[in-house]
Every structure is written in structure tokens, then in C-alpha cells.
Amino acid sequence: MTSAKTLKLAAYELLQFAALAVPVLALAERFARLLSDVRGRDDTAYWLAVASSVAYVTSCALLVWVPLKYRILKRRRPKAGRWRPTMLAYLLLCxxxxxxxxxxSSQVxxxxxxxxxxxxxxxxxxVILWLICADLVERLRPCRLLGQSDNADLGFELPGPVLTNLAAVSSISIPNTGDPDTPRRRPELPAGRSAPIASGTLGPPAYPYSSSRAFPGLLSFLGRSDARSEVFVDCFLFWLDTxxxxxxxxxxxxxxxxxxxxxxxxxxLSSLRAALAPRGPFSSAAGVALQDFPFLVTRVCLLAVxxxxxxxxxxxxNALVSLTFFYFTYMTRMKIFKRHSMF
Structure with missing residues (x-):
């Protein structure tokens, strides 16, 4: 089991380092060819740009990436935080x-x-493909790649009340007198027991890690799903707009x-959302502030020009996401929207 975990860790680290180096080196080589063509096939400018890119990747790897990875991997039980330092370093370095x-290249x-x-x-x-790969590695780290796993592997935390202190309640029959004014007594609990309390803590996910909602007959296999495959879909959709x-x-x-x-x-700026934990408390606000609203203004201007x-x-x-976010997050708290109605 230890060797399997070691191979998994090595594969993840190699993939993330490739995601760090490949885009910079590829774009720098393309930029070096462009400089050489602009200067009349100047080989000196070409090799100078290539050497600068190699020196940059090497310096970033030795001075920033490796120490950061060593500090993170040194923790045996990393705590689930609200931001991801690895993704922030990747965004700034790559x-x-x-x-x-x-x-x-455009200005030259x-x-x-x-x-x-x-x-x-x-x-x-x-650039975006390797960015997706780096993000996928961070999301898949808690997961097992072979076999099934429990709900705690992905670490999804969905807000909502959770019933605690559950206890068996003795059933009490209350006669129906037909009088609406007759008070109804609460069921009495056994001695030493307390009623269920709805706590505001973050509970386990509302869906299982791998579920199989069985259907009768031969279609039972269609009800199977696994959250690990949904991570890939969620990651690509996360980066589609960017x-x-x-x-x-x-x-x-x-x-x-x-x-x-x-x-x-x-x-x-929109890619900086990847530094926050997925489905975290600030992900929605960051998505509107860093992506949807600025993208809406920019795209309207591009279409006009x-x-x-x-x-x-x-x-x-972008317009629908921005409007619905402000409406359901802020406007529904106003008194005019707090009235009970059919809508």
C-alpha cells in the first residue's frame, strides 16, 4: 500500500511540474522564433530568449516550487483550508x-x-489545458484512484443543518377530539435524553461518494455514479469561460x-479563483467579482468594437449569473421581498 501511495504521489508531482514548465517553455520558444524573424533570422536573439526561459523555470523550481512542495508534503495530515497555496504559486509562476x-509577442x-x-x-x-491539469491534481489528491472509497475522500462540505443527539422517542397517542383549540402535548423523551437539535455546522455531503440508485430489471447499472468522474466535469466547466x-x-x-x-x-484575474478551495464560502462571490461581471463588460465592448x-x-x-447572484444573495433580504407569497 505504501508503494502505491508513493507512485501516486510521484505521478501527481511530475504532472504538476510538467504543467509548470511546459507552457512557459513552449511559449518562450515561440516568442524566440518570432524575435528571430523580426530581426532578420537572428540566431542570437533566438537562443537568448530560449536560455532565459530555461533559467526562469529552473530558478522558480529550485527557489519557490520545491520548497513550497516540501513544506506542504511534510504535513502528514494537511488541514482542509479555504485556499490552496499550490495553485496560487502555479498561477503566479506559470x-x-x-x-x-x-x-x-503582440506588442513586438x-x-x-x-x-x-x-x-x-x-x-x-x-496554457488553459495545463492549468486544468494542475487543478485536477489538487482536486484528486484526497481520492483513491482504484476501487471504491468513502465519502470523506473528496472532503466536500455542503452547508446545511444537521440533526444531532438523535434518540428514540416513545410513541404517544393523542386522541383527536375534533376541537382545534385542544392543546397538543409534545412527546415525552426518556430520562437523560435530549431532543434532536438542528446545528448549523457543516455536515457530510448530501450525496454519497459513489452511489448506485438501483432500478428494477436490467437498467440498474444506469443508476450508478461516482463523484470522482464528476470532478473532471466540474473542473472543465470551471475553466470553460476563461x-x-x-x-x-x-x-x-x-x-x-x-x-x-x-x-x-x-x-x-479570473484564474485566481483557483487559489480558493472549490465550493468554499467565497467561491460564489469571487466568481462574480473576478469573472462574470468583468467578462460581461469586456465581451459587450468587444462585440461593439x-x-x-x-x-x-x-x-x-455572465449577465444571468451576475443578476441571479445579486438578486438571491442581497435583494431577497430586503423587506419587500420577504413577504410571503405564492412566488
């Missing part, structure tokens, strides 16, 4: 330099008066304009 290289071509490479789908396909905005930055009309700055800056460079579905999604 995602931020990657977007900076893309902006630098604009200043030189040439249009040689707009990086096409490279930012969205490479990936679409990064793809817009690769459009030639946007890439060679000043709009490349706010688009990529907002894309990086460049035309249909992004599907209308995404600004509609």
Missing part, C-alpha cells in the same frame, strides 16, 4: 508569465509593423490591438 509572453509585432504570428489557438489550448476569453485574445483583430491587454489581464468575435451565449451567461 500562468502570469505565459500571458505576459503573449502580450509581449505591432511596433515592428509586421504580422507574422498571432499564436492562433496556442494560448487557449496549451478558455473562451483567452481564445478571443488569439483573434487577429484583437491580438494586434490594445484590447489584448485588458482581455488577458482579466483572464488572469470588433463584431461577433465571441458567441453571444457567453455574455448572456
Amino acid at each position: 500562468t502570469l508569465p505565459s500571458f505576459a509572453i503573449i502580450i509581449a 509585432q505591432v511596433n515592428a509593423g509586421v504580422r507574422l504570428d498571432h499564436f492562433a489557438e496556442l494560448p487557449a489550448s496549451l 478558455a473562451e476569453l483567452v481564445r478571443v485574445a488569439g483573434e487577429p483583430a484583437v491580438f494586434y490591438s490594445a484590447w489584448a491587454y485588458p482581455v488577458l489581464i482579466l483572464a488572469f 470588433f463584431g461577433p468575435v465571441t458567441p453571444v451565449l457567453f455574455p448572456l451567461k
Whole structure:
């Protein structure tokens, strides 16, 4: 069992280190070729940019990544916190330099008066894909990859009242006199027992880790589900909006304009949500403040300036998420919305 855990840990660490190094090195090499072409096939500029990227990755790995990983893995029983330092370090060491290289590539071509490479789908396909891999590793760390597991592996915490101090209650028959004014007595509890108390603590998840809602007949296998597979779906959906905005930055009309700055800056700010714990207490507010509302304003401006460079579905999604968040979180607390009605 120890060897299996060691192999799992080694695979996770190698995958995360690859996610840290590959995007920066790939984009830096593409940027080095661009510099070489702009300067008339200058090999010195090419190798200087490549060497700088290798030195940067090596320095970050030795000075920041390895000490951080050693400190985190040294804890035998890490406590579930509200933020993830590994993802924050990854965003600052990999995602931020990657977007900076893309902006630098745009400005080099604009200043030189040439249009040689707009990086096409490279930012969205490479940077976001490795970002998803790093996020998946952090979400799958508590899980077992073989066999079934209990509910505590994923560590999901859903808010809601939980009944505690449950005790058996003796049944008492109350005669129905038909008089509505007749008081009803509460059932008496045995000596030394207390009634169930609804506590506001965070309880276990409302759904099992791996469930099988059996159906009669041959369709019973269709009711099986596992939360580990849902982690993959949830992670890709988490990054879908950011990936679409990064793809817009690769459009030639946007890439060679000043709009490349706010688009990529907002894309990086939205990725900072990954530093928070998934489904944490601040995830909803961070999603609206760092992603949906800024993306809505940016996409409306892009549609007005460049035309249909992004599907209308995404600004509609940002608008609906922002409006529903403010309505159900703040407006429903007002007196006018607290009245009991059919709605």
C-alpha cells in the first residue's frame, strides 16, 4: 500500500511540474522564433530568449516550487483550508508569465509593423489545458484512484443543518377530539435524553461518494455514479469561460490591438479563483467579482468594437449569473421581498 501511495504521489508531482514548465517553455520558444524573424533570422536573439526561459523555470523550481512542495508534503495530515497555496504559486509562476509572453509577442509585432504570428489557438489550448491539469491534481489528491472509497475522500462540505443527539422517542397517542383549540402535548423523551437539535455546522455531503440508485430489471447499472468522474466535469466547466476569453485574445483583430491587454489581464484575474478551495464560502462571490461581471463588460465592448468575435451565449451567461447572484444573495433580504407569497 505504501508503494502505491508513493507512485501516486510521484505521478501527481511530475504532472504538476510538467504543467509548470511546459507552457512557459513552449511559449518562450515561440516568442524566440518570432524575435528571430523580426530581426532578420537572428540566431542570437533566438537562443537568448530560449536560455532565459530555461533559467526562469529552473530558478522558480529550485527557489519557490520545491520548497513550497516540501513544506506542504511534510504535513502528514494537511488541514482542509479555504485556499490552496499550490495553485496560487502555479498561477503566479506559470500562468502570469505565459500571458505576459503573449502580450509581449503582440506588442513586438505591432511596433515592428509586421504580422507574422498571432499564436492562433496556442494560448487557449496549451496554457488553459495545463492549468486544468494542475487543478485536477489538487482536486484528486484526497481520492483513491482504484476501487471504491468513502465519502470523506473528496472532503466536500455542503452547508446545511444537521440533526444531532438523535434518540428514540416513545410513541404517544393523542386522541383527536375534533376541537382545534385542544392543546397538543409534545412527546415525552426518556430520562437523560435530549431532543434532536438542528446545528448549523457543516455536515457530510448530501450525496454519497459513489452511489448506485438501483432500478428494477436490467437498467440498474444506469443508476450508478461516482463523484470522482464528476470532478473532471466540474473542473472543465470551471475553466470553460476563461478558455473562451483567452481564445478571443488569439483573434487577429484583437491580438494586434490594445484590447489584448485588458482581455488577458482579466483572464488572469479570473484564474485566481483557483487559489480558493472549490465550493468554499467565497467561491460564489469571487466568481462574480473576478469573472462574470468583468467578462460581461469586456465581451459587450468587444462585440461593439470588433463584431461577433465571441458567441453571444457567453455574455448572456455572465449577465444571468451576475443578476441571479445579486438578486438571491442581497435583494431577497430586503423587506419587500420577504413577504410571503405564492412566488
